[in-house]
Every structure is written in C-alpha cells, then in structure tokens.
Amino acid sequence: MTEKQEKILQAALILFAKEGFHATSTSKVAKLAGVSEGLIFRHFGNKDGLLQAILEFGAEKLKDLVVDIVMEPDPKELIKKTIQMPVNVDKEDFDFWKLQFKLKWELEVNSDKKMEPLHMALANAFRKLEYESPELEASLILLYIEGISSSMLKGSNLNVNDMIQLLMKKYEL
Amino acid sequence: MTEKQEKILQAALILFAKEGFHATSTSKVAKLAGVSEGLIFRHFGNKDGLLQAILEFGAEKLKDLVVDIVMEPDPKELIKKTIQMPVNVDKEDFDFWKLQFKLKWELEVNSDKKMEPLHMALANAFRKLEYESPELEASLILLYIEGISSSMLKGSNLNVNDMIQLLMKKYEL
Amino acid sequence: MTEKQEKILQAALILFAKEGFHATSTSKVAKLAGVSEGLIFRHFGNKDGLLQAILEFGAEKLKDLVVDIVMEPDPKELIKKTIQMPVNVDKEDFDFWKLQFKLKWELEVNSDKKMEPLHMALANAFRKLEYESPELEASLILLYIEGISSSMLKGSNLNVNDMIQLLMKKYEL
Amino acid sequence: MTEKQEKILQAALILFAKEGFHATSTSKVAKLAGVSEGLIFRHFGNKDGLLQAILEFGAEKLKDLVVDIVMEPDPKELIKKTIQMPVNVDKEDFDFWKLQFKLKWELEVNSDKKMEPLHMALANAFRKLEYESPELEASLILLYIEGISSSMLKGSNLNVNDMIQLLMKKYEL
DNA sequence: AATGAATGAGGGTTCATTCAT
DNA sequence: AATGAATGAACCCTCATTCAT
Numbered sequence: 001m002t003e004k005q006e007k008i009l010q011a012a013l014i015l016f017a018k019e020g021f022h023a024t025s026t027s028k029v030a031k032l033a034g035v036s037e038g039l040i041f042r043h044f045g046n047k048d049g050l051l052q053a054i055l056e057f058g059a060e061k062l063k064d065l066v067v068d069i070v071m072e073p074d075p076k077e078l079i080k081k082t083i084q085m086p087v088n089v090d091k092e093d094f095d096f097w098k099l100q101f102k103l104k105w106e107l108e109v110n111s112d113k114k115m116e117p118l119h120m121a122l123a124n125a126f127r128k129l130e131y132e133s134p135e136l137e138a139s140l141i142l143l144y145i146e147g148i149s150s151s152m153l154k155g156s157n158l159n160v161n162d163m164i165q166l167l168m169k170k171y172e173l
Numbered sequence: 174m175t176e177k178q179e180k181i182l183q184a185a186l187i188l189f190a191k192e193g194f195h196a197t198s199t200s201k202v203a204k205l206a207g208v209s210e211g212l213i214f215r216h217f218g219n220k221d222g223l224l225q226a227i228l229e230f231g232a233e234k235l236k237d238l239v240v241d242i243v244m245e246p247d248p249k250e251l252i253k254k255t256i257q258m259p260v261n262v263d264k265e266d267f268d269f270w271k272l273q274f275k276l277k278w279e280l281e282v283n284s285d286k287k288m289e290p291l292h293m294a295l296a297n298a299f300r301k302l303e304y305e306s307p308e309l310e311a312s313l314i315l316l317y318i319e320g321i322s323s324s325m326l327k328g329s330n331l332n333v334n335d336m337i338q339l340l341m342k343k344y345e346l
Numbered sequence: 347m348t349e350k351q352e353k354i355l356q357a358a359l360i361l362f363a364k365e366g367f368h369a370t371s372t373s374k375v376a377k378l379a380g381v382s383e384g385l386i387f388r389h390f391g392n393k394d395g396l397l398q399a400i401l402e403f404g405a406e407k408l409k410d411l412v413v414d415i416v417m418e419p420d421p422k423e424l425i426k427k428t429i430q431m432p433v434n435v436d437k438e439d440f441d442f443w444k445l446q447f448k449l450k451w452e453l454e455v456n457s458d459k460k461m462e463p464l465h466m467a468l469a470n471a472f473r474k475l476e477y478e479s480p481e482l483e484a485s486l487i488l489l490y491i492e493g494i495s496s497s498m499l500k501g502s503n504l505n506v507n508d509m510i511q512l513l514m515k516k517y518e519l
Numbered sequence: 520m521t522e523k524q525e526k527i528l529q530a531a532l533i534l535f536a537k538e539g540f541h542a543t544s545t546s547k548v549a550k551l552a553g554v555s556e557g558l559i560f561r562h563f564g565n566k567d568g569l570l571q572a573i574l575e576f577g578a579e580k581l582k583d584l585v586v587d588i589v590m591e592p593d594p595k596e597l598i599k600k601t602i603q604m605p606v607n608v609d610k611e612d613f614d615f616w617k618l619q620f621k622l623k624w625e626l627e628v629n630s631d632k633k634m635e636p637l638h639m640a641l642a643n644a645f646r647k648l649e650y651e652s653p654e655l656e657a658s659l660i661l662l663y664i665e666g667i668s669s670s671m672l673k674g675s676n677l678n679v680n681d682m683i684q685l686l687m688k689k690y691e692l
Numbered sequence: 693a694a695t696g697a698a699t700g701a702g703g704g705t706t707c708a709t710t711c712a713t
Numbered sequence: 714a715a716t717g718a719a720t721g722a723a724c725c726c727t728c729a730t731t732c733a734t
Binding site: 366368369447448450451452453454456458479482483485486488489490492493494496497500502504505508509512513 | 539541542620621623624625626627629631652655656658659661662663665666667669670673675677678681682685686
Binding site for chain 1: 706707710711
C-alpha cells in the first residue's frame with residue numbers, strides 16, 4: 001500500500017461518509033487526495049473497487065471491536081461491554097462508521113453477517129444468566145446499540161451516556 | 174393532482190426507495206411512470222421538488238400513525254400501541270418508510286422532529302407509570318422502533334412478533 | 347388584433363430587446379404577457395412568426411421617420427433632419443429600435459433595404475448642393491447616424507447633442 | 520495550449536461569429552472541432568469560459584492594431600492610420616471582428632473601454648491640429664470606424680476605399 | 693379564443709473510465 | 714507509479730411546439 005493509495009482511501013472515506021457514494025465523484029476524491037484521477041483506476045480498478053477497498057480495510061476495525069467482546073468469559077461483563085460499544089468507538093473512526101451506516105441504506109450493503117458472532121455470544125451470555133428468550137434478548141440488545149450508534153453518528157441530541165446507564169440498570173449490570 | 178402526476182410520484186417513490194435518490198435518474202422515473210421526462214419538471218420543478226412532493230405526500234401517513242397513538246389516554250395502552258407500531262404499517266406504504274430511512278442517511282434528512290410528539294406522549298406515559306427516567310425510557314422505545322423498522326425494511330430475518338412479545342413482557346403490558 | 351395579441355407582441359418586444367431573440371423563451375414571453383404559452387402559437391404560428399410580427403409591426407415606424415425626411419424639398423433641411431433623426435426617436439420606441447440593432451447582428455436581419463430611399467434622397471440633396479461625391483456623402487451620413495443611434499441605444503456615454511451640433515457645423519447647416 | 524484546445528477555439532470562433540453565441544450549441548462546436556463535447560468543459564469550464572477564452576485570445580489583436588496607431592507622433596499621420604484601420608484588418612481575423620460586433624449586441628459586451636486609448640490619441644492629434652472640438656472630432660472618427668467596420672462585416676456593398684478617400688480629403692490628409 | 697398538460701429533441705454539464713506519455 | 718488529455722454516455726433540465734379540452 002503506497003502512500004498515494006492511502007491518501008486516496010482516506011479521501012474517499014471522508015467524502016463517501018459526508019456526501020454519500022453516488023454523490024461523490026471520482027474527480028472530487030482525486031482532488032482531495034491530491035492525486036490524478038487516473039491513479040484511482042490504476043489502483044482500484046473502478047469506483048466500486050475503491051469502495052470495496054475501504055470496506056475491507058475497515059472490516060478489520062469491526063472485527064477488533066467484536067472480538068474483544070466475544071472473548072469475554074463473564075456473561076454480565078460481556079453484555080456490559082456490548083452496551084458500551086458505541087462510546088468506545090475511536091473518534092478517528094467516526095467517518096468509517098458513518099460510512100457503514102450510510103452504505104447500509106444507500107447501497108443495501110449488509111453488515112449483519114459480521115455481527116453474527118456477537119449475536120451468538122450475547123445469546124449464550126443471556127442463556128447462562130437464565131433469561132427466558134436468550135436469542136431474542138441478544139437481538140434486542142443489538143437493536144439498541146444499532147439505534148444508539150446511529151443516533152450518535154447522525155449527531156442527534158440523544159444523551160448517549162444516560163441511555164447506556166439506563167440499559168445497564170435494566171440488565172442489572 | 175392529475176393522473177400523470179400521481180404516476181410520477183408513485184414511480185419516483187418506488188425507485189428512490191429501491192435504488193436511492195442519487196442513483197435514480199429522472200429519465201428512469203419518467204420511463205417507469207410512462208411519461209415524458211419533461212413532465213416531471215413541469216410539475217415538480219426539479220428533482221428535489223419531486224423528492225419534496227413525495228415526502229410531503231407521505232408525511233401525512235406518519236402523522237396518521239402517530240396521532241392514533243398520541244391520543245391514547247391510558248399510558249399502558251399507549252406504550253403498547255407504540256411497540257406494535259412497526260407491524261401496523263401498511264404493506265402498501267412499505268416503500269415510503271424505506272425511503273424515509275434511506276434518505277435519513279443518503280441526504281441526512283432528519284425526520285426526528287416528526288417523532289417529537291410521540292416522544293413527549295411516551296415520556297408522559299412513563300411518568301404516569303412512575304418510571305424513574307421517563308424521558309430516557311421514551312427515547313429507548315423510539316430507539317427500538319427505529320431499530321426494528323430498519324430490520325424489517327432491510328429484510329432481516331428477525332422475528333418481529335416475538336420481539337414485540339418480549340417487549341410487552343418487559344413493560345408488563 | 348385582439349388585446350391579448352398586443353400583450354404578447356409587447357412582451358416579446360421587451361424581452362427580445364433586453365435579452366435577445368435566442369435567449370428569450372416563449373414561456374418567458376407568455377408569462378410576461380400574462381397569457382398561456384399555447385396562445386402564442388395559436389396567433390403567430392411559431393417563435394419566428396412572433397418575431398416577424400414584431401418586425402412588420404415596427405417597420406411602419408421606420409417608414410414614418412424616413413418619409414418625413416425624404417419629402418423635404420430643401421436639401422439643407424433634408425440633411426439636417428437626417429442628422430437629427432436619432433434624437434427625434436420616441437422614448438417609447440426605444441425597445442423597438444434596440445431590437446432592430448440586436449437582430450441585425452444576432453440573426454443577420456438586414457434593414458438596409460428600408461434605408462435605400464433615404465440614401466437616394468440624401469445623395470440627391472448633396473448633388474443639389476454640388477458636393478463632389480454625393481453618393482459617398484450620403485453613405486457617410488448614414489454611417490454616422492447608424493453609429494450615433496447605436497451608441498444611444500447601447501447607453502454609451504457619448505454626448506449625442508454635441509455630436510449632432512458638430513455634424514451640423516461640418517455640413518454648414 | 521494543446522492542439523485540440525486550439526481546434527475548439529477556432530471552431531467556436533467560426534460558429535459564434537456565424538450563428539451567434541446562444542444559437543451555437545457546444546455540441547456543434549465539438550463536432551466542428553472534431554472533439555468530444557466533454558473536452559470543451561474540461562478545458563474551458565463552461566460555455567461562457569469558452570467565450571471568454573476567445574475574447575481574451577483576440578483582445579491581443581485589437582491591441583496590436585491600436586498600439587501601432589497610438590504610437591504615431593505625427594497627428595495627421597495618426598488620423599490617417601485610424602481612418603485606414605478597417606481595411607488593414609487581416610482577412611483571417613474577420614471572424615473575430617464579426618464576433619466582437621455580434622456580442623456587443625447579443626450579450627451587451629462592451630468593447631468601448633478597449634478603444635479609449637485610441638480615442639485619447641485622436642483627441643490629442645486634433646488638439647495639435649487646432650481643431651475646435653478635438654474630443655468630439657475623435658468621437659466622430661470612432662463612430663465612422665464602427666459604422667464602416669459594421670458595413671464591411673455585414674457584407675454591405677459600400678465601397679470602403681472610396682469612403683476612405685473621401686474622409687482623407689475632408690481631413691486634408 | 694384560450695388554457696395548460698404533455699411531448700421529444702436538444703440544451704449545457706458531469707461522470708466514470710481509458711489511454712498515450 | 715503517475716499524469717492529465719480525451720472520450721461517450723448519462724445527467725438534470727429547458728425548449729419550442731402540439732393537442733385535448
């Protein structure tokens with residue numbers, strides 16, 4: 001990965017996240033990256049290739065977040081970590097996560113598969129804690145954190161910390 | 174509102190919801206509506222005008238759903254109705270709701286304001302039921318609404334009815 | 347000529363003179379005239395027909411100006427009247443004359459033929475006054491008044507009255 | 520300035536001069552230049568940019584003509600050169616001059632400022648020759664220049680050389 | 693006579709992509 | 714690896730014109 005390649009990815013990430021995929025032209029990306037337009041196609045084939053590169057490059061980050069939670073042996077701690085996930089996101093990665101949500105809707109890219117291990121781990125935790133419907137409880141938690149993340153990324157005025165406190169109380173954490 | 178005007182709105186709704194706003198060309202809309210492209214501009218001024226027309230036309234539907242809930246005097250019943258809202262959406266209006274979510278991300282159109290009356294009504298209900306943090310509880314419900322609607326529209330395999338049952342139990346409804 | 351027909355002609359005259367023929371759309375004309383766009387075509391066939399109507403309608407005015415000069419028996423008086431022509435134009439007819447000049451260049455509509463009687467009369471006057479090259483003198487006068495008119499219509503800061511005085515002195519009028 | 524850039528300018532000059540600015544589509548320009556339409560916008564930004572490029576490119580030519588006259592120390596010679604200016608225009612530059620006149624009317628682009636140095640030089644010459652109203656005399660010469668150029672460009676059958684002889688006699692040159 | 697919905701062709705412009713250098 | 718000239722298709726939109734009412 002050359003220096004210019006990274007510049008391109010960074011620029012594309014910023015613009016895709018801010019304006020959306022279709023609304024961002026390759027020429028804007030090239031300009032922001034300080035690179036000739038042709039170079040984008042030399043390195044990434046086409047605009048979709050550029051998008052894929054961003055997604056793959058960032059999929060690691062999701063995995064990192066999830067792995068840390070999934071490996072937690074204590075069920076209560078695991079649920080707690082899940083709930084706190086939204087506030088543990090690096091400020092630097094903000095654009096990346098925003099892009100994830102944007103793409104989920106703009107291009108119907110589904111990132112649910114990547115969450116499956118987390119879903120299973122959560123279900124397992126609820127099972128250990130003898131909840132009646134561990135699978136559903138896991139889904140509900142994921143619904144909540146998706147909602148919270150989404151609110152944060154859109155800059156809504158939801159008080160995220162209070163919300164997390166409330167959830168922790170509900171799950172007796 | 175002439176017949177062709179409605180055809181255009183319908184076509185645009187379908188395409189915007191399926192492909193997104195930027196990815197849908199006015200010529201595609203015209204073709205699907207069986208209408209000349211120019212007519213779109215005669216009636217709606219420009220592509221944004223077309224979008225606004227769809228949104229305004231559909232804002233009524235949201236109001237209908239919300240009003241019915243907000244008017245409910247019994248707090249428990251109000252919360253119950255809210256939780257069940259996602260399954261009460263007309264199959265016909267599916268595209269409209271999908272469009273709402275897509276736009277929220279693609280164009281950062283915020284539909285939160287429209288939900289505020291519901292938020293207040295919910296907070297009030299929780300207050301009557303003497304919940305500790307009625308405002309936060311209301312927000313949490315809305316988070317769930319957003320999450321579950323989003324799941325449904327994206328065609329996730331989450332069992333919505335089971336989820337509703339779970340929540341009803343949680344809120345002792 | 348109905349009232350609406352006149353409204354259309356008036357509007358077209360104003361807009362063609364201000365913006366030019368090609369830059370003025372029939373819809374703008376209809377709007378300014380307070381008339382449906384279709385009516386223009388009902389009455390004038392097409393956009394060119396509208397233009398022709400304006401030109402024919404106004405050709406009379408040129409004739410009126412010229413006839414008054416051509417009929418003058420006294421050669422000195424005839425030349426004097428010619429030179430003073432530009433300042434004798436009605437303020438109301440300003441748009442019409444501006445349009446004439448605009449069209450001469452935009453569409454290469456030639457109005458020289460209409461000036462031929464004046465040219466002949468001038469040549470004749472100079473002949474009577476025993477100028478050496480009466481034809482050329484006539485052409486030169488016409489060149490001058492075309493230049494002066496053009497300056498006036500374009501709103502140049504040329505002092506037209508002084509210029510006319512100068513010309514009168516040169517021709518000992 | 521690449522080869523294709525020049526081709527575009529040349530084609531645009533020809534077409535703008537022949538048909539006018541608004542009546543000439545960028546696609547016609549591209550076709551005549553043997554170039555893709557998009558290239559026009561890559562190089563000149565938009566249609567107006569193309570026009571500006573032509574005007575700037577040609578402003579040099581006007582300057583060349585004028586400078587030669589303005590620098591003339593002998594007042595009689597200066598006036599003589601001015602009067603002969605219209606016939607000293609290169610046949611090649613014909614389209615450029617025609618465009619100047621067309622634009623003056625179609626777009627109300629004013630090229631008077633460019634003539635100001637010439638006006639001052641002429642006024643000065645007439646002052647040296649002790650004419651009564653040197654400023655006005657200068658303006659009159661410019662009026663003649665404009666009129667005769669206009670006649671030539673429109674293909675009138677006026678004998679320009681005879682007219683020049685007449686004027687030279689009038690100014691005793 | 694008059695409207696305004698409707699059209700199809702074309703307007704200027706942007707786009708993703710290719711290619712010679 | 715990198716540039717930037719060049720392309721052709723598509724974009725949104727406006728135009729002159731027609732037609733049913």
